[in-house]
Amino acid sequence: xRYLKLTNHQFDPDGHWYRPLDTTDxxxxxxxxxxxxxxxxxxxxxxxxxxxxRAHAHAHREHRFALKAPWFTxxxxxxxxxxxxxxxxxxxxxxxxxxxxxxxxxxxxxxxYKIIRIRPKWGLDFSMDYAxxxxxxxxxxxxxxxxxxxxxxxxxxxxxxxxxxAIDWDDAAARILKQKDQxxxxxxxxxxxxxxxxxxxxxxxxKMVIWA
Numbered sequence: 001x002r003y004l005k006l007t008n009h010q011f012d013p014d015g016h017w018y019r020p021l022d023t024t025d026x027x028x029x030x031x032x033x034x035x036x037x038x039x040x041x042x043x044x045x046x047x048x049x050x051x052x053x054r055a056h057a058h059a060h061r062e063h064r065f066a067l068k069a070p071w072f073t074x075x076x077x078x079x080x081x082x083x084x085x086x087x088x089x090x091x092x093x094x095x096x097x098x099x100x101x102x103x104x105x106x107x108x109x110x111x112x113y114k115i116i117r118i119r120p121k122w123g124l125d126f127s128m129d130y131a132x133x134x135x136x137x138x139x140x141x142x143x144x145x146x147x148x149x150x151x152x153x154x155x156x157x158x159x160x161x162x163x164x165x166a167i168d169w170d171d172a173a174a175r176i177l178k179q180k181d182q183x184x185x186x187x188x189x190x191x192x193x194x195x196x197x198x199x200x201x202x203x204x205x206x207k208m209v210i211w212a
Contacts, residue, residue, distance in 0.1 A: 003077065006165055009069035009088055011157070013150045015120020017053040018096035032111045038207045040066040040089040040123060045115060049098060067091065071126065071157075072164065081140055081169030082129050088157075089123035091210060117211040121146055122153040126164060130173040138184075140173045141195050144206040156202065163201060172199075 031045040041064045042050065042057050050057045050067065060066040072086035094102055094116065106112040128140040143160075147153035176183075176198065183194045196203050 003074050003081070003169065004072045004083065004165060005074065006072055006161055007070045009071065011088060011122050011150065011154060012090060013154075015090075015122075015150060016093045016095040017049050017055070017098050018094075019049075019053045020097045020101040021048055021052050026105045026108045027112060029109070029111055032114055035114050037114075037211060038209050040068065040091050040121075042066060042091075043115070045112075046092075049092070049094070053092075053098075055092075071124065079131055079133065081173045082131060084127035084129045084139075084142075085125065086127065087125045089121075089125060091118060091121045091123075093118045093120040114211075119148050119210050119212045120150075121148055121208065121210055122150055123147075123206065124153065124157055124160065126160070128169055128173075130177070136177060138177070138180075139191075139195075140169060140176060141199060142192070143196065143201065144204050145202070146206045146208045148208070160201060163199070167199070 027045050031048075032043050034041070035043055041060065047057045047065050055067060057065040058068055060068060067090040069088045070086065071088050072083065074083035077083075099116065102112055102116050106116060123144065123146040125144045127142040129137070130140050131137045145153065145156055145160075147156070176195070183191050186194060192204050
C-alpha cells in the first residue's frame with residue numbers, strides 16, 4: 001500500500017524579503033544567535049523579517065524555527081512503512097528597503113552581515129521509516145535536496161513527486177529488508193547512495209553553505 005497524500009503546498013519562487021522592520025533599534029548579538037549557515041533554521045532577526053513580510057515561520061524541533069510546509073502526508077500508522085517527515089524548506093535573502101536597513105545596522109553590528117550575505121535557498125526533505133513486530137527498524141529512504149536555483153529545485157520536486165507517490169512503500173521496505181546485508185554495514189553517505197540507486201532517484205545534495 002502507498003498511504004501517502006501529496007499536499008498542494010508550493011515553493012515561493014521569490015527568494016527575497018523586501019519589507020523592513022518597523023524599528024530603528026539596532027539588533028543585538030542575541031538576535032543573530034545560533035545562526036544556521038548550511039540549513040534552514042531562522043535566527044530571531046530572520047523570524048522578525050518573516051513576520052514583517054507576511055511569511056510564517058513554524059516551530060521546528062525545540063528552539064528552531066523555519067520556513068517550511070508539508071510535502072507528503074500519511075495517516076497515522078505504527079508499523080510497516082511510516083512517514084517520519086516530508087517537508088518543503090525555504091531560506092530568504094534580502095532586497096529593497098529590507099536590505100538597506102540591514103546594511104545601515106551592519107555598520108554598528110557587523111554580525112548582521114551574516115543575514116545580508118544569505119543566498120536564497122530551497123530544499124526538499126523526504127524521510128520514510130520502517131518498523132515491525134519482529135523488532136526491525138530502519139530508514140527505507142531519507143532523501144534531502146537543496147538548491148540555490150529555484151527552477152532546479154522545482155524541477156526536482158516535480159520529478160520526485162511522481163516517483164515517490166507511485167511507490168508501494170510496504171513492499172519496498174520488505175524488499176530492502178531482504179537485502180540488508182548489502183547496505184546495513186555501510187556508513188551514512190554510502191547507505192544513502194545505495195538507496196538512491198535502488199529507487200532510481202538522483203543522489204542527495206544538502207548542507208550547502210548559504211553565504212555568498
